[in-house]
Amino acid sequence: MSMRDVIIMSFKEDSKAPNNPVLPVILYEGAFKGNTSRIEGVFNRHDWRNSWTGGVYDYHHFHTNVHEALGVVQGWAVLRLGGGNGYDVELRPGDVLALPAGTGHKRISASADFRVVGAYPRGMKWNLWTSEDGERALARAEIARVPLPDTDPVHGADGPLIDYWRPASPMRQAIGDEEPA
Numbered sequence: 001m002s003m004r005d006v007i008i009m010s011f012k013e014d015s016k017a018p019n020n021p022v023l024p025v026i027l028y029e030g031a032f033k034g035n036t037s038r039i040e041g042v043f044n045r046h047d048w049r050n051s052w053t054g055g056v057y058d059y060h061h062f063h064t065n066v067h068e069a070l071g072v073v074q075g076w077a078v079l080r081l082g083g084g085n086g087y088d089v090e091l092r093p094g095d096v097l098a099l100p101a102g103t104g105h106k107r108i109s110a111s112a113d114f115r116v117v118g119a120y121p122r123g124m125k126w127n128l129w130t131s132e133d134g135e136r137a138l139a140r141a142e143i144a145r146v147p148l149p150d151t152d153p154v155h156g157a158d159g160p161l162i163d164y165w166r167p168a169s170p171m172r173q174a175i176g177d178e179e180p181a
Helices: 038-047 137-147 160-177
Strands: 006-009 023-027 050-056 070-075 077-081 087-091 098-099 103-109 117-121
Touching: 023 160, 038 050, 038 070, 038 117, 077 098
Parallel strands: none
Antiparallel strands: 006 023, 023 098, 050 117, 070 098, 070 117, 077 087, 077 103
16 A cells, blocks of 8 residues: 555534544555455554444544554445544445544444444553533543554554654654643
8 A cells, every 4th residue: 555545634622522633544445355365464463453343433532542443344334534524425335544642533424334443552541521521622622642553553563643743752752741731
C-alpha cells in the first residue's frame, strides 16, 4: 500500500470532541478488501491488541488514553469523525481507520450486519468519554501523554501511520509539556 492509498484527515477541537491537535486520522481504504478475516490477526501481529469485534456507538465519543484501530469485517457504516463539525465517512469491508487519542467518532448509519475489529497499541486499555464527561483541559492533557505506537496496525514497522505520526512527535512532545488551557 502506498501513501496514495490512504486518506488523511485532521480535526480541530469542537463541542463534541477535543480531537487530536497534532496527529491525523488515517483511513486505509480497502486495505483488507476481499480478505477481512485477516484483520484481527494482522492487528495483533503488529502489536495492536486487546482486540474486540462489534459495532461503533451511535453517540459522539472519544478515548483520551489510547489510540484506536478499527477494521471493517462486514457490512457498511457511515461514521462521523471529528465531532459535531467533523466529516461523515462511509466505510466498507476491508477499510481500516487509525484514530489518534481524542478523536471523536459516532455511527450515523450502518447495515444490520456491520461489524468492526477494534485494537489498541501494545494492548492498552481504553476509556470512554463523551462531550459531557469531565474537564476538557484534563482530557487534552491526557491525550498529549498517550505514547505513539511502535507500529502501523496494517503494515507493521513501516507504513502510513509511521510516516504521518512520527514526524509530529517533537511538536506533540511540546504540546504535552504545556500547561492545559
